[in-house]
Amino acid sequence: MTIMIVRGEIARRARVDLQTPAEVAITEAIAAVEKLGADPSLTNAVVSLMRARGDVADYVDRQLTER
Incomplete structure (x- = not known):
């Protein structure tokens, strides 16, 4: 997995503690x-499955940035 750096921070999708239940389930699969x-x-x-996890992460990240 490539760890993405966003504004000097590790991207949400790369932090297990910030992943959604869906992302965790795909990782377990x-x-x-x-x-x-x-x-x-x-x-x-x-x-x-990795593509699916990325798609879910893209969706979640979009939702978070639209707030």
């Missing part, structure tokens, strides 16, 4: 898939 082993299909699933 990634860990569960990774425990299954190594296979191209599993790698594709992890990549898809």
